[in-house]
Amino acid sequence: MEIILKVHEVECRYGAHPVLKGMSMEIPRGCFLGIIGPNAAGKSTLLKTLAATLKPVCGVVYFRNEDIARIPRRDLAREVAVVPQESSFSFSFSAHEVVLMGRHPHQGRFSRATLRDLAVVRSAMEATNCWHLRDRSVLELSGGERQRVVLARALAQEPGVILLDEPIAHLDISAQLEVLDVLKEMNRKQGLTVIAIFHDLNLAAQYSERLILLHSGKIYAAGAPEDVLTAENIKEVYGAEVLVVRHPLTGTPQIIPLPRVNAEPGNGARPRLHLICGGGTGARLMGQLSRMGYPVSAGVLNINDTDWEAARALGIPVAEEKPFSSISEQSYEANLKLAMEADAVFLLETPFGQGNLKNLLVLEPLLEAGKRCYLVDPEHLVERDYSGAKVEAIAARLHSKGLIYLSGQEEVLRVVEGLSVGDGIGCGARLS
Amino acid sequence: MGGKYYVRGLFLTVLLLGALLLTVACSVATGSADISPLAALRVMASHLPGLSHLAGAHQNRQIDVIIMEIRFPRVMLAFFVGAALAVAGAALQGLLRNPLAEPYTIGVSAGASVGAAVMIIIFRHGTFLGNAGLPLAAFVGALITALAVYRIAQVDGYLAVETLILSGVIMNSFMSAVLSYLLTVAGQNLQQIVFWLMGNLSLRGSEYFIYTIPLLVVGILAICLYGRDLNLLTFGDETAGQLGLPVEWTKGIILLLSTLITGVAVALAGTVGFVGLIIPHLVRLVLGPDHRVLVPVSAMTGGIFLIWADTLARTVVAPVELPVGVVTAFLGAPFFVYLMRTRKKNGY
Numbered sequence: 001m002e003i004i005l006k007v008h009e010v011e012c013r014y015g016a017h018p019v020l021k022g023m024s025m026e027i028p029r030g031c032f033l034g035i036i037g038p039n040a041a042g043k044s045t046l047l048k049t050l051a052a053t054l055k056p057v058c059g060v061v062y063f064r065n066e067d068i069a070r071i072p073r074r075d076l077a078r079e080v081a082v083v084p085q086e087s088s089f090s091f092s093f094s095a096h097e098v099v100l101m102g103r104h105p106h107q108g109r110f111s112r113a114t115l116r117d118l119a120v121v122r123s124a125m126e127a128t129n130c131w132h133l134r135d136r137s138v139l140e141l142s143g144g145e146r147q148r149v150v151l152a153r154a155l156a157q158e159p160g161v162i163l164l165d166e167p168i169a170h171l172d173i174s175a176q177l178e179v180l181d182v183l184k185e186m187n188r189k190q191g192l193t194v195i196a197i198f199h200d201l202n203l204a205a206q207y208s209e210r211l212i213l214l215h216s217g218k219i220y221a222a223g224a225p226e227d228v229l230t231a232e233n234i235k236e237v238y239g240a241e242v243l244v245v246r247h248p249l250t251g252t253p254q255i256i257p258l259p260r261v262n263a264e265p266g267n268g269a270r271p272r273l274h275l276i277c278g279g280g281t282g283a284r285l286m287g288q289l290s291r292m293g294y295p296v297s298a299g300v301l302n303i304n305d306t307d308w309e310a311a312r313a314l315g316i317p318v319a320e321e322k323p324f325s326s327i328s329e330q331s332y333e334a335n336l337k338l339a340m341e342a343d344a345v346f347l348l349e350t351p352f353g354q355g356n357l358k359n360l361l362v363l364e365p366l367l368e369a370g371k372r373c374y375l376v377d378p379e380h381l382v383e384r385d386y387s388g389a390k391v392e393a394i395a396a397r398l399h400s401k402g403l404i405y406l407s408g409q410e411e412v413l414r415v416v417e418g419l420s421v422g423d424g425i426g427c428g429a430r431l432s
Numbered sequence: 433m434g435g436k437y438y439v440r441g442l443f444l445t446v447l448l449l450g451a452l453l454l455t456v457a458c459s460v461a462t463g464s465a466d467i468s469p470l471a472a473l474r475v476m477a478s479h480l481p482g483l484s485h486l487a488g489a490h491q492n493r494q495i496d497v498i499i500m501e502i503r504f505p506r507v508m509l510a511f512f513v514g515a516a517l518a519v520a521g522a523a524l525q526g527l528l529r530n531p532l533a534e535p536y537t538i539g540v541s542a543g544a545s546v547g548a549a550v551m552i553i554i555f556r557h558g559t560f561l562g563n564a565g566l567p568l569a570a571f572v573g574a575l576i577t578a579l580a581v582y583r584i585a586q587v588d589g590y591l592a593v594e595t596l597i598l599s600g601v602i603m604n605s606f607m608s609a610v611l612s613y614l615l616t617v618a619g620q621n622l623q624q625i626v627f628w629l630m631g632n633l634s635l636r637g638s639e640y641f642i643y644t645i646p647l648l649v650v651g652i653l654a655i656c657l658y659g660r661d662l663n664l665l666t667f668g669d670e671t672a673g674q675l676g677l678p679v680e681w682t683k684g685i686i687l688l689l690s691t692l693i694t695g696v697a698v699a700l701a702g703t704v705g706f707v708g709l710i711i712p713h714l715v716r717l718v719l720g721p722d723h724r725v726l727v728p729v730s731a732m733t734g735g736i737f738l739i740w741a742d743t744l745a746r747t748v749v750a751p752v753e754l755p756v757g758v759v760t761a762f763l764g765a766p767f768f769v770y771l772m773r774t775r776k777k778n779g780y
Contacts, residue, residue, distance in 0.1 A: 053670050077676030084671060090529040091666050091721035101664055105676030109657060157675070 003065075004029040004161060004193055005050055010059035012045050019045045020056070021217040029160070030191040032184065034198050034208030034225075038238050041214040043197045044085070047163050050195065051082045077105035081154035085165040085197075087146060089138045095149045096134035099125055102156030124155035127182050143170040151179060155186070162186075164196040168203070176200075180207050205229050205252045213237060229253040231313070243287065243313050258287060270294050271419040274342035276335070276359050278302065278350040283310035285348065285409055290314050294416065297342060299335035300327045300359055326355035336362055340369065344419055346412055349377045351384040352391050360394060367401045372419075376412060378405045444725075448732040452511075455736050459510075459743040460503045464750065467495060475499045509641050510633050510742040510756070511735035512648045513701045514711075516693040518734020519652050521708030522715070522727050523690050526662040527683060528593050535694040535708040538600045538687070539577040542607030544698040547573020549614040549625050566628075567699035574695035577603055582687065591683055593669070631704035631757030633742050644696050651693035652731050658686055659724030666721070704757045706764030707734050707741075713768070 005027040012020040019042045027033055035043050048054035049061055052068045061068045063079065081102070089098075102124070103117045113121075125131040130148040138146060147170060154162055162183070168176040184207055186192040198204035204211060205225040213221040213228050215237045221228045234242045234255065243256040273289055275282045275298045282298060283306055290296045299319030301308040311318045319335035321327050327335075335358075339345045345366055352360060363373050378395055385391040399405065406412060457469040460476065467475075475496055477483050520535035528537065536542070551569035584599035585591055618625055661682045664672040673679045697704075711734040712726065719725050738756070741763065745754040 048670075051674055053673055073673055073678050074676040077674060080674075082671070082674040084674075087671065088668060089666070090531075091526070091716070093663070093666075093721055097663075097720075097722060101660075101667075101675060104660060104664060107660075109660075153675075 001028040001030070003027065004031075004063070005195075006062040006065075007046075007050070008060050008062065010049055010056040010061060012042070012049060012054060012056050014045075019217055020049065022059070023217070023219060024059075025212065025219060025222065027193065027195065029193055030187070031193055031195075032187045032207060032209045033193075033195045034204040034211045035195065035214065036198050036201060036204050036211060036228075037214030037220070040216075041237075042217045043214055044165055046214065047082075047165050047195070047197060051080060051163050052076060053082070074105045077157055077159075079159055080161045080163065081157040081159035083147075083151050083154045083162065083164040083167050085169060087150045089146075092137040092139050094135055095125070095130060095138055095141065095145075096121065098138055098149055099130075099134075099152045099156050102153035105157060120158060121152075121156050124152040125149075127155060127186070128152040129178060144172065144175045147171060148175075148179065151182070159192070161193040161195065164194070166197050166199055169199055176203065183207070201229060201234075201255045202247075205254065206247065206250055226253045229255060241291070243310070245309055245313060258291060271343035271416070272297070272341060273416060274298070274339045274345045275348060276300070276339070276345065276350070276362070277307050277348040278305055278356060278359070280306035281348040281350045282307045285346075285412060286310050286314055286316065288413070289416065290316055297338040299338055300331045300356065327358040332358045332362060335359070336365060339366055339371065342371075344372045344374065344416070346374045346376060346406075348409070349380070349384065351386055352389075353386045354388065357387050357389060357391075360391060360398075363398050363403060364401070367398060367403060372404070373398075373402070374404045374406050374412070374415065375399075376406045377408060379407070441725075444719075444729060448729065448736075451736055452732065455739050456504075456507055456511075459507050459739050460499055462743050462747055463498070463503060465495065465498050467499070471495075472499055476504060505641065506633055506742070507739055508645075509700060510738045512645060513633070513697045513704060514707050514738025514741075515652055515731040515735035516648050516697040517704065517708040518711035518730040518737075519655050519727055520690040520694045520697075521734075522712035522723065522730040523655050523658070523662060523686050524708075525712055526666050526721075526723055526726075527686055527690075528597055529666055529668070530593075530597060531713070532709075533597070535690065535697075536604070536703065536705075537597060538691060538694075539581045539603035539607065540574040540691060540694045541698055541703040542604045542611065543577025544570040544574040544695065545629055545703060546577075546607050546610050546614065547571070548628050548702070549611055549618070552621050552625050552628070553614060553618055570702075571695050571699040574698055575691065577607055578687075578691040578695070589680065591680060591687075627755060628702045629757075630755035631702040631760070632753075632755045633701050634746070634753060641700060644700060647696055648693055651689050651696075655686065655689050655693075656724075656728045656731070658682070658689075659722070659727050662686065662723035662727070663721075702755075702757065704738070704760055706757075706760045706768070707738055710764045710768050711737060 003026045007023055007025045010020055010023045011018065023046065035046065037043050045054060049056055052061065052071070055069060063071060063076070068076065099121045100113055100117065103113065103120065106117065107113070122131065125134060128148040128151045130145060130152055133141060133145055133149065138149060141149065147167065151167065168179055171179065180203060183194050183196070187194050208225060210223060211225050211228040212219055213233060220237050221233050229244060231242055231244050234240060241258040243258055244253050245256060246252070247254045270293055272295045275286060275296060277298060278301055286296055286298060286307070287310065297317040298307065298311045300321050301311060301318055302321050302325065303323045308318060308320060317338060319331050319338055321331045339362065345363070347360065347363060350356070350359065367373055375395060381392050381395055395403070406415065457473045461467045461469040461472040476499065479500060517535050521533070524533040524535060524537060525531060547569040548566055551566050555565060581596070581599050581603045582591065584602070585596040587595070615622060615625060661677055664675050664677045665682065667675070669679045712730050715726055715730045715733055719729060738760070741759040742756045745756040745759045748754060
C-alpha cells in the first residue's frame, strides 16, 4: 500500500521542553488512523507537524516522499486539510462564506467562485449536515454547528488527507457519531485518509483501523485497536484501571473504567472466594472483590457468557463450559476443585435451567466437606427456576446441611469482611 | 449566487461614484466665493479632455482659479487621505483580528508626529527641501517607528499578532513621551506643532501632493487585491496557513502597504483621527466582514467622509478653520459609542 505520510525521526520542542522525542512512523493512504494518549503526550504537536504547521527541530515529515516543508502552502492545502480543536472567529462571516474559503487553494488571486466551487461547497455542507445554516453568522452558531461548518470547510478543500484534532470534543453523542460517520464514509468510498486525535477511547476503537498510543512524546503502542487498547497499556500510559471488553455489536475493544476501591494491600493473606454465577450476576462482584485484593475464582461459566467475559478480563481462574452447553461432568469437577480451594463459596442470583442445575448441586459435597457456603437471594428462587426440578426443595435440603442464606450482594461484602483465612473448615461443626 | 454578487457590486459602484461626484461638487462649491454646485461641476468638467466647450465664453477666470487651483486639489487631498486611512484601518483590523486596531496602532502617527515636531523645532529656518521638508520628516518618522514596532514584535521570523499590538502600544507611548518633551521645549513653535498634530488639510500645497497620489493609489489598489487573504487571516495564522496561505509573507506585504499609505497620509494631513477606526466598522456593519468588499468600499467611504469633514472644518467657524481631526473626532466618537452599544452582542 502506498505510504502517504511518513514521519522520520521527528523531534519537536516548545522552548527547551521536548514534546516529540524522535518519532518515526508511516501512514498508508486511505487509512483511518486514530491518535490517542493522555494530555501532554504530544498528540496535537504530532498533528501540527503532519500539517506542516509546526516545523520539527530535527527530522523530516514526508508527504508522498517529498519533504513537506518544501511543498508550497497552496499546493499542500489542496492535499491536506486540518480541522483544529477549536476555531475562533473574530468576524461575523456567514457559514457559507466560511466554507467557501476552503476553496482558496483552488482559486487564483483574481478569480471569483466558480459554479464548481459552489457545488463543492454545497455538497461538503450537506455531507456535514450544515447546509441549512449557510446564511447564519458563524458567531451565532453553537459549538457543534460551528465544528460542522469547519469540517465542511476542510472537505471543501477536496483533500486526500484530513487531520482532525479532537473533532468531536465539544459535541453531544449524536453529533459525534454524525461527524465520525461522515468521515468513515468518505474514508471508505473516496479513500480519504483520516488522521484524528481522539479523547474518547471507545469511539477511537470503533472508528479507527489503526491506533497510535502516544506516551510522553513517544509511540507507546501502534496497531489494530485490539492490540493497542489493552488494560495493561491503559494502566501504564493513563494510570487508570479499566476493563477491556468487546463491543457487543462491532466486536471492537471497549474500555470500561473501574471505580477506585480502597484496596488496602492487607496484612497477610486474604481468604479465597469462589463465586458460582452466570448470566451477568457475578461480574460486578467479581470485579469488586478482586480489586479489593481477594483471590477470586468462578464457575461453571459458559464461554462468552457475560460473567465469563468479566472473569477473563479480570484474569481470574474459571471453571468453564462450551457455549450454550449443559455443565459436563468434567467442568463440574473443575468447579468443585476450585471451590474446595476457597475459604467461602457464594452462589449468586443466577437463574437455573436444566443445563446449570449442577451449579446448585455442587454445594452438597462442599457442605458435606464442611465448606462455608452461601446462597444469595433465596426468596426469589422460585422465580429463577426454569429447570423443572424443585430447586427450592433442593435449597431447603442444603440449608439444613448448613447452607447460609444471604438477602443480597451487599450481604456478601459484609460476610467477606468478617472472613479470615482457614474459615472454610469447621463451619459444619459450628452449626451442630 | 454569482449573479446576485455582480448586481450588488454594480449597485455599490454606481452608488458610491454618484455619492463621490455629489460630494466633490458640493464641497468645491462651498466657501467664501459664492458658486453653485452645478457651476462648480461644469467648471471641473470643462478641464476634462474633449469637454472644453462646456466652459463657455462667459466663464469667469477668477472662479476657474478658485476651483481648479485652490478647492479641487484640497478636495482630492481629503479624498485620498481619507481613503488611505480607511483602507489601512480595514486591513489592520482584519490582520490583527482586533476591532480596536487602526492605522495608528502600529506606531505610525506617533512616529510621524515626532518627525514633524523635530522638523518644526530644529529646522525652523527651513532646509534645502523647502516646503517638502515637513511631510518628508513626518514620513521618515512614521516609517522608522513602524519598522521598530515590527522588529520588536518579530520572534524567530514569526510575527505574532498579539505581540504586534503590544509593541505598537509600547512604541506609541515611547514616542508620545518624546513628543511631550519636544512640545515642552518647543517655545514659540508650540502652536504650529499642535495644529499639525490635530490634522489639517490646508497646510500642504498641492505641489507635492501630486507626486504622492500614485503611491496612495497603488497602495490602496494592492490592498484591495488582498481581500481574500485578509479573510483567511481572520481565522488565525495557523488555520490561514492550513488553507493554503503563505502567512508570514502575506502579513508582511499587507503591513508594509498599510504602513506606506498611512505614512503618506499622515505626512500630507497630520494625524487625522477616527477615519481609520470607524469607517471600516461602519462598512462592516452594513455589508458584512468580507474584505473583498470591505476594503474597496471603505476606501470610497473614507474618502467621501473626509471630504465632508474637511468641508465642515473650513466652514462652520469661517473664516477661522478648524483642524479636520477635530471634526472627524467630533463626528466619530459618538458614532463609535453607538456602534459599541448596539453591536456588542453580535461581535464585530
